[in-house]
Amino acid sequence: MSDTNNPAPAAPEDPLLEAPDQRITALEEELQQMRDKWLRAEAEMANLRARTKREVDDARAYAVQKFARDVAEAAENLKRGLESVPKPTPDEPELLTKLREGFEGVERSFVGVLERNGITRTDPTGAPFDANLHQAMMEQESAEHPAGTVLQAWSQTWQLNGRLLRPAMVVVSKAPTGA
Numbered sequence: 001m002s003d004t005n006n007p008a009p010a011a012p013e014d015p016l017l018e019a020p021d022q023r024i025t026a027l028e029e030e031l032q033q034m035r036d037k038w039l040r041a042e043a044e045m046a047n048l049r050a051r052t053k054r055e056v057d058d059a060r061a062y063a064v065q066k067f068a069r070d071v072a073e074a075a076e077n078l079k080r081g082l083e084s085v086p087k088p089t090p091d092e093p094e095l096l097t098k099l100r101e102g103f104e105g106v107e108r109s110f111v112g113v114l115e116r117n118g119i120t121r122t123d124p125t126g127a128p129f130d131a132n133l134h135q136a137m138m139e140q141e142s143a144e145h146p147a148g149t150v151l152q153a154w155s156q157t158w159q160l161n162g163r164l165l166r167p168a169m170v171v172v173s174k175a176p177t178g179a
Helices: 020-062 065-084 094-116
Strands: 119-122 134-141 150-153 157-160 163-166 168-174
Touching: 065 094, 065 119, 065 157, 065 163, 094 119, 134 150
Parallel strands: 134 168
Antiparallel strands: 119 157, 150 168, 157 163
């Protein structure tokens, strides 16, 4: 006797029920792809954060570069002014001695303030010529110094936190003619 009210179970039409092993494999592959995408996105974000931090740090350290260049020029002019004052003599007026000492104190203080703020100067006299730090204004023959030695500095090398602000203008030695 057949029961027409309870039909036999129909064949599963849902693809999820047809091949569960295949579906699990497909989901695992999809999970792996999503994990790879997520890891790549995380790595990209870490790189972006590091690059942005570097750029912000550079911007902070070098934001005053133009101002620092101008201040270095003022310091150079102050030094030139001091060098133009006559050398001390035993019979010089006391006023001249006090003026010289006062300007020397101002120059020391000014350079100290610059150094505390990352602006440094270097006297290249006697050092080997370095095109990254020096601008050769003239060559001069010299038997006492090896070729390429800075004989005289017309101005100092100025740097801001290790970055060149102004190169030193220098006279560089060259081998004597016929040597």
